[in-house]
Amino acid sequence: MAKKEVSQAAEKVAAAEKKKDKKPANPNGNIFVRAGKAIKKFCKDIKGEIKKIVWPDRNTVLKSTGVVLVAVAICAVVIFGVDQLLAWLLSLLERAAQSIGDSDTTAATTAANAGIIALSKFLG
16 A cells, blocks of 8 residues: 555656646747736736735734834934934034134144034034
8 A cells, every 4th residue: 555655656746747847839939928928927926915915903003003103202312312412512522622713823723623613514
């Protein structure tokens, strides 16, 4: 009985390989025919994939939306805080550069002021 099952399995494998080995009669056939077949296969594949979609229920959507909104709010607060900190540090540098510029008008001070002003324009 086991030999019969093995032989049937071997026949199935051979049949599958035979189907694989078959090539179309004219692989370089009409481009419109090949394109039509490709489009038809593509549409069938889309239909099959659409059937696999599982839509979440209302509660899941609301919970997920809430999580996303909280995450966005947290990111916004962190970015705002970093922006305010950098603006404050930049204003300190500008004040320091202006006070140095008022007391000493050397070339180095002028270059430092120009660098800080350029940096402040670049950052905002």
